[in-house]
Amino acid sequence: MDGLQISLPDKPALEGLEAKWMARWDAEGTYRFDRDHARAEVFSIDTPPPTVSGSLHVGHVFSFTHTDVIARFQRMRGKVVFYPMGWDDNGLPTERRVQNYYGVRCDPSLPYDPSFQPPEKPGKHPISISRPNFIELCARLTVEDEQAFEALWRHLGLSVDWSRTYATIGKKAQKVSQTAFLRLLERGIAYQLEAPTLWDVDFRSAVAQAELEDREQDAAYHRIKFARTNGPAVEIETTRPELIPACVALVAHPDDERYQPLFGSEVYSPLFQVPVPVKAHALADPEKGSGIAMICTFGDLTDVTWWRELSLPVRAIVMPNGAFRAVTWDSPGWESRDAAHAQAAYDHLANLSAVKARVRIVELLRDSGDLVGEPRPIKHLVKFYEKGDRPLEIITSRQWFIKTMEFRGALLERGKQLRWHPEYMRHRYENWVNGLAGDWCISRQRFFGVPFPVWYPVHADGSTDHAHPIVPDESRLPIDPSTDVPDGYTHAQRNQPNGFVGDPDVMDTWATSSLTPQIAGDWLDDPDLFARVFPMDLRPQAHDIIRTWLFSTVLRSHLEHDSLPWANAAISGWVLDPDRKKMSKSKGNVVTPMALLEEHGSDGVRYWATSARPGTDTAFEPGQMKVGRRLAIKLLNAAKFALMQAEPRGPIIEPLDRGMLTSLSSLVKDATEKLESYDYAWVLTQTESFFWSFCDDYLELVKSRRYGDFTPQGAASANSAMLVALSTLLRLFAPYLPFVTEEVWSWWREGSVHRAPWPTPEEVVAEIGGADVNADPVFVVTKDALRAVRRVKALHKRAIKTPATAVLEKVRFEKMQPAMRDFQAAAHIRSLSFGDVQELELTFLDDSPA
RNA sequence: GGGCGCGUGGCUCAGCGGUAGAGCAUUCGCUUCACACGCGAGGGGUCGGUGGUUCGAUUCCACCCGCGCCCACCA
Numbered sequence: 001m002d003g004l005q006i007s008l009p010d011k012p013a014l015e016g017l018e019a020k021w022m023a024r025w026d027a028e029g030t031y032r033f034d035r036d037h038a039r040a041e042v043f044s045i046d047t048p049p050p051t052v053s054g055s056l057h058v059g060h061v062f063s064f065t066h067t068d069v070i071a072r073f074q075r076m077r078g079k080v081v082f083y084p085m086g087w088d089d090n091g092l093p094t095e096r097r098v099q100n101y102y103g104v105r106c107d108p109s110l111p112y113d114p115s116f117q118p119p120e121k122p123g124k125h126p127i128s129i130s131r132p133n134f135i136e137l138c139a140r141l142t143v144e145d146e147q148a149f150e151a152l153w154r155h156l157g158l159s160v161d162w163s164r165t166y167a168t169i170g171k172k173a174q175k176v177s178q179t180a181f182l183r184l185l186e187r188g189i190a191y192q193l194e195a196p197t198l199w200d201v202d203f204r205s206a207v208a209q210a211e212l213e214d215r216e217q218d219a220a221y222h223r224i225k226f227a228r229t230n231g232p233a234v235e236i237e238t239t240r241p242e243l244i245p246a247c248v249a250l251v252a253h254p255d256d257e258r259y260q261p262l263f264g265s266e267v268y269s270p271l272f273q274v275p276v277p278v279k280a281h282a283l284a285d286p287e288k289g290s291g292i293a294m295i296c297t298f299g300d301l302t303d304v305t306w307w308r309e310l311s312l313p314v315r316a317i318v319m320p321n322g323a324f325r326a327v328t329w330d331s332p333g334w335e336s337r338d339a340a341h342a343q344a345a346y347d348h349l350a351n352l353s354a355v356k357a358r359v360r361i362v363e364l365l366r367d368s369g370d371l372v373g374e375p376r377p378i379k380h381l382v383k384f385y386e387k388g389d390r391p392l393e394i395i396t397s398r399q400w401f402i403k404t405m406e407f408r409g410a411l412l413e414r415g416k417q418l419r420w421h422p423e424y425m426r427h428r429y430e431n432w433v434n435g436l437a438g439d440w441c442i443s444r445q446r447f448f449g450v451p452f453p454v455w456y457p458v459h460a461d462g463s464t465d466h467a468h469p470i471v472p473d474e475s476r477l478p479i480d481p482s483t484d485v486p487d488g489y490t491h492a493q494r495n496q497p498n499g500f501v502g503d504p505d506v507m508d509t510w511a512t513s514s515l516t517p518q519i520a521g522d523w524l525d526d527p528d529l530f531a532r533v534f535p536m537d538l539r540p541q542a543h544d545i546i547r548t549w550l551f552s553t554v555l556r557s558h559l560e561h562d563s564l565p566w567a568n569a570a571i572s573g574w575v576l577d578p579d580r581k582k583m584s585k586s587k588g589n590v591v592t593p594m595a596l597l598e599e600h601g602s603d604g605v606r607y608w609a610t611s612a613r614p615g616t617d618t619a620f621e622p623g624q625m626k627v628g629r630r631l632a633i634k635l636l637n638a639a640k641f642a643l644m645q646a647e648p649r650g651p652i653i654e655p656l657d658r659g660m661l662t663s664l665s666s667l668v669k670d671a672t673e674k675l676e677s678y679d680y681a682w683v684l685t686q687t688e689s690f691f692w693s694f695c696d697d698y699l700e701l702v703k704s705r706r707y708g709d710f711t712p713q714g715a716a717s718a719n720s721a722m723l724v725a726l727s728t729l730l731r732l733f734a735p736y737l738p739f740v741t742e743e744v745w746s747w748w749r750e751g752s753v754h755r756a757p758w759p760t761p762e763e764v765v766a767e768i769g770g771a772d773v774n775a776d777p778v779f780v781v782t783k784d785a786l787r788a789v790r791r792v793k794a795l796h797k798r799a800i801k802t803p804a805t806a807v808l809e810k811v812r813f814e815k816m817q818p819a820m821r822d823f824q825a826a827a828h829i830r831s832l833s834f835g836d837v838q839e840l841e842l843t844f845l846d847d848s849p850a
Numbered sequence: 851g852g853g854c855g856c857g858u859g860g861c862u863c864a865g866c867g868g869u870a871g872a873g874c875a876u877u878c879g880c881u882u883c884a885c886a887c888g889c890g891a892g893g894g895g896u897c898g899g900u901g902g903u904u905c906g907a908u909u910c911c912a913c914c915c916g917c918g919c920c921c922a923c924c925a
Binding site: 012013014214219221236237238239240251283284285288289290292293294295296299300301302303304305306380381382383422424425427428430431432434435437543544546547574576611612613615616617618619621623624626627629630633634636637638639640641642643644681682685688689695696699700703707787790791793794795797798799800801828 | 852853854855856861862863864872873874875878879880882883884885887888889890891892918919920921922923924925
């Protein structure tokens, strides 16, 4: 640090630091990834791509800051940090937004129109456009969002390499997604099946188990009679009487003596008079309702199990849009012993939604006398698609699946190999894997997503041959089967007999997001890069998407690379509002992040975010941001003090200085270990605590000496010690408060603090020729004595500068002997002796009595 | 029903087998030459409850109560 060039502002301030340093970091490529390094030298991060068709909220700022602290720490430790940023623009939220914004609807049967331009304002009637046109509009709209997001992230100070961004709907992501899919298809791990599937009737799409949520709904138990030819009617209870026409059997527990005589016999459904068998199955619960249940195709997932295991027929009545379809009674599969009555009753239900059909059928059942008593209202949990408005139905359709059930053991093993921060989050993953109910349905009947890269031959009779999909060569990917043509066919053959048809579906958004390491690492187009970053070091994410994003990424990496996708998963919590509820847009309690950054400063907001323990849900607290802002201001001022008179400098010989630095070196040691294990909050707290004591105790104690009141050697020791401490503290704070630390660093050091090496305990003690265990107590005891003087003076309402004489307890007196002059000057003690006193006694030398 | 987390001063949270901590808020005092966006000091808690282990428990164990989240085949 010889020949320091120091340039101090007159009045340091935080205002404007974000703009100044954002621009500088960008211009100088401070955070650029340098790819010329081997895997061992790289620290790679699989960043969560935020959904761009919403807006960023405080929760994003919170968790992304945690990741940034780790990225900055690793960079300073000497790692080459691979820190890309993705945008999740793929999927339903964008689709909905584009429909409303431009007034368009996607019609995948239409051909691409290269000259299409959307109207200035959305018209009354939506314009139908092709899937490629629709996707172009999605891309156009999301670009604007992405720019706004990037601006916010830069303002927050994320040390992302902005030349490495990706979008989940981008060409690269589509290529990765389609290639990985085709490889799974070839290995038989991806397959399609016509089967009962969870279905959202508003989105008219299949959904996956991972996208379900339970919501409490009002419902009612209806006790319903099923007639028998010889004997009293059987009474069942159901919350969904409208599904009686879809009933295919009754079921009771095999050990249930009440119903054992009925097993194997037939009963007749009310109104429709359909003969259905009475079956036995262990899943039937004798305690529930009347102990005997009706099986419908399909009321819930248990029905699916029963239907499959008891080999029952299908009588499906709910159409993909949720309405009851028309049924001709006495046609095959719809046999009734009174078809005329069945038809008359059912005609009341056709084309109704489930809710309306329920009301109607209860009237019919009451009239026919098949309803026993009145419905008993209950509240119960019903499965919903997490983005949906109506309960899910189960509808039979052709869908694509990725096998997961047979890999459950391997996936549990992967979960054990992964290092979780905090450790207990592992349970959520294991819980989820253990609870998997079926393979992963990845197809969605939507448009803005990655298409399945397959076509099907069309037979001469016009029927589609789903069993023999036509796949493109990987070199053609990405493709859109709705516009691209399979090799060996012509455009004219689309949808024609002896021609082909494109798969109409798109992949679930997680089917693409589960490949973010491959997308960000440029798996296919830049295998050299991929080898330098994969498997990645860190996946940061929130705990609510362990079952989706984390799980599916582990699965895909296991299948494709036979490895974990990353070594560590750092799980962050949520931001809660003061009522302990998750902050979310729908609850209307979200503060816009940019306003927060402007009000409290990015460093202030980051301080709040990084004060939270990893994984912990945290209260939104502007008070903490103010504290962080004050800390940043204090840094400016303390640094100004240390630098305003940095001469003379020389060997650090004073025990007080050596003690302070010895203590700092042990902070550095602990901080490094804690950050290695992702405990960033602890490091911030401890560094902050050291820093305040450094300001309030150490700087006050050495003030007089450094101003030259004693010897030049003493001043030199203090000045040098202050600069070592400042340099060290700035680097410890740099990951947390990147703007203020960079500002202060720039006053007296070359280059960016964010490229400076992380401090080491060895480096600190080298400045004093090795750790000085004798000096440490000098610092501690002297600072305690200073505090004791302050306490006594405050107790007697004296200003700190009131002169006094002091008597100190003997041991203390001896221990702080080497720092006595500093102490007397700081505490304004004229003369000092030791004696038989508790701690210390003062005699004030002003007029008033002590 | 199963799992996980949490319950510490008015608030937000640390901590931890050995006589309770921080910040905010509050009260009192200080125009101290880095900082009034400042400085110093004080008051304030039987660490959810009950048992157990221990010389000693807020800290370990068991059970219970409360809050939150995740999961479950919720007729």
